[in-house]
Amino acid sequence: MRLARSVMVIFYLIITAAALPPKNNGTTSSTRRHVHDPRHQHRLGGEPDSARSQVVGNVTGHTQIFCHNETQPPIYFTSQPDNGGPGVYILNADPVPHGAVNGTMFLFYENDHDFVPYLWTVVYPPGGAVFVTPCPTFEGRIVRGDVSNFEGRIVRGDVSNFDGRKHLLGTWAELSWSTNGTAWGDVSLLEGNDGPVLVQALDAANKYKGFSIDVxxxxxxxxxxxxxxxxxxxxxxxxxxxxxSVTRAWETQFLDPNSVYLEDNINPVINSINGRFAVTFYAGVV
Known part of the structure; x- marks a missing residue:
């Protein structure tokens, strides 16, 4: 238990130290991409056409293999053992508790499965963390959720994200895994912004994307x-x-399109060779 906590703290310190993506210096070059909507597709910068992050429905040569059926209820998870394999640490750097459990709910949604989450958990502040290994074909997003009225069991209507409706508004931490174990990640504000998020590769390159400032x-x-x-x-x-357009103009004053998705012609995506990421959620709203 002490070792697990030490690992979490180390990752939290690494993320916090690295979490200062540069602001724009008076020039903004916006980018656009939306990996959820099948009307759009996204190619990774510098990668061949066949390599994509968060590829969605009906893209030639790619068929998404879903981890979960939307007719099934969401799967609750607690922190899993970290054996060094593929997976993601979710770190809660929001000092404010949300909902009845004094933590923040985080949900995994698969692309094109917007009505029912695949996985969900609650992470407690400050500096709480969980490690999860999604199924090997996961393509989707991690978002903040609502834990209001949570009493240890899910009853329809208790929790907003389980009401069978689309809850798209907010910051998306987007992740996907390829068949060779490499993972891809980015942070998108295309569907809203409910607070800063940083995605960091936990391989030797230690790359990161996203932002940590309050906009x-x-x-x-x-x-x-x-x-x-x-x-x-x-x-x-x-x-x-x-x-x-008002939101877009405001965000592009402070955020670098090379760090976070804002429009269409720049792809701020990183990969993790070992399939491991840390995703830090800073102060936000649910």
């Missing part, structure tokens, strides 16, 4: 949108289909 505070009135279920306010989506 919600002081955002202009026209940049906000309300989350479904909880009614919490966060920054609106910026996708071209109904995207909020």
């Amino acid at each position: 919600l505070s002081n955002a202009p009135a026209g940049a906000w949108a309300q989350k479904l279920g909880t009614g919490s306010w966060c920054l609106d989506k910026i996708t071209s289909e109904g995207g909020n």
Whole structure:
């Protein structure tokens, strides 16, 4: 137990020390990509056409193998043993507890399965962490969720994310694994921004993408949108289909499109050769 806690603390310190992606220096070059929507597809920069992160429905030569059937309830997980294999650490760097359990709920959604999460857990602040190994074909996102009225069991209506509706608004930490064990990751604000997230590869290269600064505070009135279920306010989506131009203009003042997805022509994606990532969620809203 002491060893496991030490590992978590070490990863937390590594992430925190690395979590300072540069701001734009007065010039903003936006990028656009949306890996969830089958109307779009995403090619990794510098990779052959066959290599993609978070590839979705009907892309030539790729058929997603789902981990979970949406007719089944979400799977609850607690921290799994870390044997050095593929997987992801979820680190909760949000000092504010959310919901009745005094933690934050985190959910794994598979691409094109937006109505029912695949996995979910609760991570306690400050600095709490869990390690999980998704199924080898996972392609999707990790997002903050709602744990309101949670009493140790899930009853329909207790938790907003289990109400059978799409809960897209917020920051997405997007991950996928290829058949050779390599994993791909990025942070996307295309569907909203409910707080900073950093994705870091846990291989020798130690690359990271995302952001750690607060861009919600002081955002202009026209940049906000309300989350479904909880009614919490966060920054609106910026996708071209109904995207909020006020939100886009605000975020591009502070965030580097080489670090986080903002539009379409830059792909801020990293890979992890050993299939291991750490994803840190900073102060945000659910």
